[in-house]
Amino acid sequence: MMDRCRCCVLAGCAIIVLAVAAVEPVSFKDTFIKDCETKAKSTHCEEVWSAFEQAHVNQDHCQVPPEAYDHLLLSVAPPQPNENRMLFWSEIKAVAHQVAKGCYQMLSDTLLGSVLDGKVWCGKKGSKETFTVGCPGWSFCVNNTVKSFWSRASAAFAAVAKGKVVVLLNGDSPTPFNPTSVFARIEVLGFKRDRVTSLTVVLVTKNEVGANCTNASLDNLQDQLKTGITYICKKMTESQLIECTDANRKTCEACW
Numbered sequence: 390m391m392d393r394c395r396c397c398v399l400a401g402c403a404i405i406v407l408a409v410a411a412v413e414p415v416s417f418k419d420t421f422i423k424d425c426e427t428k429a430k431s432t433h434c435e436e437v438w439s440a441f442e443q444a445h446v447n448q449d450h451c452q453v454p455p456e457a458y459d460h461l462l463l464s465v466a467p468p469q470p471n472e473n474r475m476l477f478w479s480e481i482k483a484v485a486h487q488v489a490k491g492c493y494q495m496l497s498d499t500l501l502g503s504v505l506d507g508k509v510w511c512g513k514k515g516s517k518e519t520f521t522v523g524c525p526g527w528s529f530c531v532n533n534t535v536k537s538f539w540s541r542a543s544a545a546f547a548a549v550a551k552g553k554v555v556v557l558l559n560g561d562s563p564t565p566f567n568p569t570s571v572f573a574r575i576e577v578l579g580f581k582r583d584r585v586t587s588l589t590v591v592l593v594t595k596n597e598v599g600a601n602c603t604n605a606s607l608d609n610l611q612d613q614l615k616t617g618i619t620y621i622c623k624k625m626t627e628s629q630l631i632e633c634t635d636a637n638r639k640t641c642e643a644c645w
């Protein structure tokens with residue numbers, strides 16, 4: 390009788406432990422480290438986490454400037470350039486991912502880009518924690534934790550860009566080179582004349598209508614590009630671009 394009671398108590402305890410483990414939320418740090426090891430295949434993920442954490446913990450979520458990520462992006466996990474294979478984009482993320490796959494490197498293929506793409510995080514004054522709820526939206530304040538990270542990461546990615554660089558722009562937008570976009574505000578201005586030889590704009594449209602290479606916003610792009618960097622523009626429909634990149638996947642020959 391005693392043994393049966395003891396068994397029941399032990400079984401009860403085991404169920405409680407399992408239930409608690411099942412509802413225990415996975416911390417942002419655990420997901421970060423797991424993605425760092427599996428997606429980015431890095432071997433120094435604890436060091437990367439620690440530099441990432443220093444940028445935002447114990448900070449008001451609207452007072453994290455892009456420079457807060459300097460140490461992380463310049464020293465601990467700087468983006469590694471891939472000459473003639475770097476791809477930028479604006480307002481056309483899904484197509485850019487399809488085109489780049491296996492052939493071009495986007496910011497979201499870098500160590501930090503792959504770990505943080507799609508994630509939201511912020512800190513709080515007086516707390517050592519990283520939060521994922523209650524963080525301000527992208528446009529809520531200028532220096533928000535997430536926006537500042539992507540601004541700083543984009544600047545670092547553009548600064549190391551080398552050789553022939555390509556950008557996919559949305560030809561169905563009235564201003565494919567949108568002055569408020571990260572590409573216009575940060576990346577174009579960050580290309581270095583001694584590293585980047587040319588910028589090819591691929592203007593991607595759903596069908597034959599839509600903007601073409603004479604679009605006024607592209608004049609602004611050319612004005613902002615440093616002298617010495619050759620400007621090339623080509624209009625393509627989304628289906629032409631996808632068909633060609635799929636056909637060229639093995640050789641990675643450019644479609645523009």
Ligand SMILES: NC(=O)c1ccc[n+]([C@@H]2O[C@H](COP(=O)([O-])OP(=O)(O)OC[C@H]3O[C@@H](n4cnc5c(N)ncnc54)[C@H](O)[C@@H]3O)[C@@H](O)[C@H]2O)c1
Pocket residue numbers: 476477478479480481482495496497502506507526527528539543546569570571572573576
């Ligand atoms: N997740 C990423 O990979 C990422 C995010 C930001 C910037 N970038 C870099 O900058 C360029 C793209 O940025 P862009 O501004 O030119 O194009 P974009 O306007 O399409 O914005 C790019 C991304 O920024 C975020 N974003 C922008 N405005 C937002 C808003 N109002 N609310 C919530 N999220 C918002 C979204 O994640 C969006 O997919 C690329 O060349 C890339 O290198 C990459």
